[in-house]
Amino acid sequence: MNNKPLRPLYSVPYAAWIILFVIAPIALIVYYSFFDLAGNFTIDNYKNFFTSVYLKLTISSFWYAFLITLFSLLFAYPTAYFLTKTKHKQLWLLLIIIPSWINLLLKTYAFIGLFGLYGPINALLEVMGIGEQQILFTDFSFVFVSVYIFIPFMILPIFNALDKLNPALIDASRDLGANAWTTFRRVIWPLTINGVKSGIQVVFIPALSLFMITRLIAGNKVITLGTAIEQQFLVTQNWGMGSTIAVFLILFMFIIMLITNGKEKGASNNGKTK
Amino acid sequence: MAKLSKLPKIYLAVVFIILYAPIFYLIFYSFNSGGGMSNFESFTLEHYAAVFEDTRLLVILINTIVVALLSALISTAIGVLGAVAILFMRNKAMRNAVLSLNNILIVSPDVIIGASFLILFTLIGVKLGFASVLISHIAFSIPIVVIMVLPKLQEMSPSLIDAALDLGATKRDVLTRVIIPFIKPGILAGFFLALTYSLDDFAVTFFVTGNGFSTLSVEIYSMARAGITLTINALSGLIFLVTVVLVIGYYMISRKTKSPLAGVRK
Numbered sequence: 214m215n216n217k218p219l220r221p222l223y224s225v226p227y228a229a230w231i232i233l234f235v236i237a238p239i240a241l242i243v244y245y246s247f248f249d250l251a252g253n254f255t256i257d258n259y260k261n262f263f264t265s266v267y268l269k270l271t272i273s274s275f276w277y278a279f280l281i282t283l284f285s286l287l288f289a290y291p292t293a294y295f296l297t298k299t300k301h302k303q304l305w306l307l308l309i310i311i312p313s314w315i316n317l318l319l320k321t322y323a324f325i326g327l328f329g330l331y332g333p334i335n336a337l338l339e340v341m342g343i344g345e346q347q348i349l350f351t352d353f354s355f356v357f358v359s360v361y362i363f364i365p366f367m368i369l370p371i372f373n374a375l376d377k378l379n380p381a382l383i384d385a386s387r388d389l390g391a392n393a394w395t396t397f398r399r400v401i402w403p404l405t406i407n408g409v410k411s412g413i414q415v416v417f418i419p420a421l422s423l424f425m426i427t428r429l430i431a432g433n434k435v436i437t438l439g440t441a442i443e444q445q446f447l448v449t450q451n452w453g454m455g456s457t458i459a460v461f462l463i464l465f466m467f468i469i470m471l472i473t474n475g476k477e478k479g480a481s482n483n484g485k486t487k
Numbered sequence: 488m489a490k491l492s493k494l495p496k497i498y499l500a501v502v503f504i505i506l507y508a509p510i511f512y513l514i515f516y517s518f519n520s521g522g523g524m525s526n527f528e529s530f531t532l533e534h535y536a537a538v539f540e541d542t543r544l545l546v547i548l549i550n551t552i553v554v555a556l557l558s559a560l561i562s563t564a565i566g567v568l569g570a571v572a573i574l575f576m577r578n579k580a581m582r583n584a585v586l587s588l589n590n591i592l593i594v595s596p597d598v599i600i601g602a603s604f605l606i607l608f609t610l611i612g613v614k615l616g617f618a619s620v621l622i623s624h625i626a627f628s629i630p631i632v633v634i635m636v637l638p639k640l641q642e643m644s645p646s647l648i649d650a651a652l653d654l655g656a657t658k659r660d661v662l663t664r665v666i667i668p669f670i671k672p673g674i675l676a677g678f679f680l681a682l683t684y685s686l687d688d689f690a691v692t693f694f695v696t697g698n699g700f701s702t703l704s705v706e707i708y709s710m711a712r713a714g715i716t717l718t719i720n721a722l723s724g725l726i727f728l729v730t731v732v733l734v735i736g737y738y739m740i741s742r743k744t745k746s747p748l749a750g751v752r753k
Contacts, residue, residue, distance in 0.1 A: 223662075227569030227629070234626035235588050238603030245606055292502050295495040305499075307738060312506045314730050318689055318707040319723040323509035326516065326524030326715060333512070333525075361505070414594070422596030425689055429711055439598040439690075446602050446694065456606075459599050466594065 239463065246456035258457035267441075271461070274437040277352075278420035281359040285416050286409065288360065289367035293408075294401075296368070297375045306372055313365035321429050324358045325349065328430075350432030358430045359420060367412040374408025375401075410473040418466050438462050510727060517720035524715055534721035541718065544706070550617070551686065551703040558624035559681035565625070566632025566677055571666065573633065574640045589630045600627055601694025608695060615697030623695050624685040631684060632677035639673030640666070672740065679737050 249255045261267060292309070299305050312320070326332050328348040335345050348354050378401065386396040402409075422439035436444075438458055445455030512524070517535070521528035538544060569589070576582040592600060604626070608619045643666070651665045652658075667674070689704035696705055703722075710719055 223568045224572040226565045227572055227633075230565060230569070230626065230629050231585070231588050233607075234604075234629075235591050238600070238607050239591075241606045241610065242599070242603045288502070291495075291498060295499050298495065299499070307734070308503065309506065311731065311734055312510060314683060314687070314734055315510055316687055316689075316704060316707065316723075316726055316730075318704050318711065319513060319719070319726060320509055322707060322711040322719055322723075323513045325711060327509060327512055329525065329715075331523070331525035336525075361509070364506075418594060418596055422598045424598060425693075425708060429708075439596060442598045442602055443693075446605060452606065455602060459602055462596060462599060466596065470594065 242456045242459050242463070244456075245452050246460045248453040250451055250453065255453075258453050261454065262457055262461060267458070270436055270441055271438065273435070274421055274439075274441075277356065277359075277435060277437060278417050280356050281363060281420040282413055282417045284356065284360045285363050285367040286412065289364050289412065290371055290409070292364075293368045293371035293375055296372055302376070306369075309368055310365055313362075317362060318425065320362060321358060321426055324354065324361075324430055328354050349430065350434060352431070352435060355427060355431035355435045358426055359423060362426070363416045363420065366415045370408040370411040370415070371405060372408075374405035378404055414470060414473040417469055421465060422462060438465075510723070513720045514724040514727060517717060517724045519717060519720075522717070524717075524720070534717040535724070537718050538721045538725065544718070544722070547701050547703055547706050550700065554617070554621050554624055554702060555682050555685035558621055558628055558685045559678050562625045562628035562681045563632050563674060563678040566629045566681075567636050567667075567670070567674055569629065570633045570636040570640055570670075571662070573637060589633050592627050592630045593634070597688070597690030598694075601691040604691065605694045615695060616700040619695040619697070620692055620700060620702065623691050624688065627688070627691060628681035628684050631680050632674075635677035635680060636670055636673040639670040643669050675740050676737075679733075679740065683733065 246258055247254055247256065249257055296302055296305050296309065327334055329335070330345060330347070330349075332348075334348060338344060338346055382400055382404070383396060386400045391399065421437060422442070423437050424439035424443040427433070427435045427437055427440045438461070442455050442458050442462065445451045445458065516524045516527065518530050518532070519527050520531040520533065573582055573585055573589075576585065600623075604619070604623050605615075607613075608615060608622075613619050613622065647665060647669070648661055651661050656664065687704070688702075689708060692702050693705050693708065696702070701709075703726075707719055707722070710716055
């Protein structure tokens with residue numbers, strides 16, 4: 214293809230975009246992380262990050278992200294599995310996806326009503342004799358709403374992986390005397406692990422950086438890395454510290470991606486006809 | 488494959504109920520003449536009327552739609568050019584590097600995109616408001632367009648271009664008459680996703696919007712923080728309707744072109 218003279222022209226907007234909106238922002242975050250509130254060059258932000266306040270914050274953020282990812286996976290895997298067994302599975306999948314297209318804020322807002330003291334969940338608890346509970350502004354409500362928000366993104370890649378699975382492999386496993394659990398553990402799970410990994414990737418990273426749900430549902434009790442960044446940038450206006458937390462969040466993001474992408478090549482060869 | 492037995496069916500039913508319950512709960516109470524989301528008094532459309540009477544809200548609605556349409560259009564144009572540029576890159580290492588850079592914004596947490604864009608705009612002196620929001624939406628939509636268009640381009644046989652060139656087409660003709668028609672489904676899918684990305688975005692907009700400018704997500708956030716108002720419920724009823732129409736539209740496009748159902752959204 215000898216369209217060399219044309220190339221520079223049409224590449225310009227895209228190249229400009231990469232430089233301005235991909236490279237420059239990351240560079241700026243790193244740059245700002247070395248400045249304190251007064252604009253002096255310092256590494257205090259990094260020192261601060263390793264104080265107990267921020268370490269605790271990071272650990273709790275990871276813990277919540279872990280819980281959210283775990284529960285998403287626990288509920289999404291059977292859902293995806295059963296979905297592949299339905300007639301019209303693409304249609305059912307679409308129905309699972311539709312709620313994820315509804316504005317995130319609205320869904321979160323709905324839970325303020327659902328979980329509220331006079332909401333239907335509490336009314337149900339009352340009827341069951343358990344009595345009114347404070348559900349809103351608890352860890353439970355935070356994890357529940359987050360799982361609710363993220364579960365379609367976990368279902369989708371797992372569904373795709375399961376859908377590609379050759380049913381003959383399952384039949385073969387059963388014919389060879391494996392029971393359902395062994396078949397799942399030794400055949401289905403390893404062959405769909407890539408779907409699970411991309412599911413984990415698309416849930417864990419955003420879960421680390423949530424800030425809107427924490428504010429609306431967790432009532433400032435739960436603070437994630439995302440909440441902390443938002444706080445530093447928009448409330449205390451301490452861009453340096455905010456950038457430092459962001460630098461660590463970017464680092465964590467890369468590590469998670471390395472882990473979840475890492476063995477992809479090796480794993481995808483497993484059992485697939487090559 | 489084995490047919491579903493009873494238990495899995497119940498499980499799926501429960502999942503569907505949970506997924507839809509909050510949405511229908513919101514819509515149900517949008518017709519409530521009482522003030523809150525707990526006691527249903529009687530049917531009313533007053534909250535829907537309130538949405539249409541609230542000029543501030545309508546302005547925000549128009550803002551949101553204008554930003555979405557403009558950003559989808561512009562990001563589609565840049566994204567298509569970018570995908571073509573990536574396709575013609577002969578250096579494999581370079582191509583992989585560009586693709587990785589492309590994907591950074593897709594996987595980056597919204598908070599980081601928002602914060603870093605805020606720094607960028609402040610530094611280069613873009614006033615926070617319509618311009619900064621629009622530019623941000625264009626910026627985070629471009630990679631998704633590239634992702635949707637590139638596979639279509641790669642599907643295209645190079646001999647198609649060679650044939651066109653042999654038959655005397657200019658390079659411009661090749662682009663407008665051969666390449667673009669062939670990848671049209673990818674372009675449409677990219678445009679559509681960019682549109683929904685923009686409509687749905689909260690975190691990035693929240694960072695780069697100034698005092699005078701707001702989009703629906705940001706507005707709902709501040710309304711929700713203030714407490715329950717059934718105007719939001721009415722609004723959500725309307726948004727649900729529009730979303731379903733959009734999804735059906737997108738489903739038609741993606742069925743026609745067999746492109747996989749929507750990618751990952753944040």
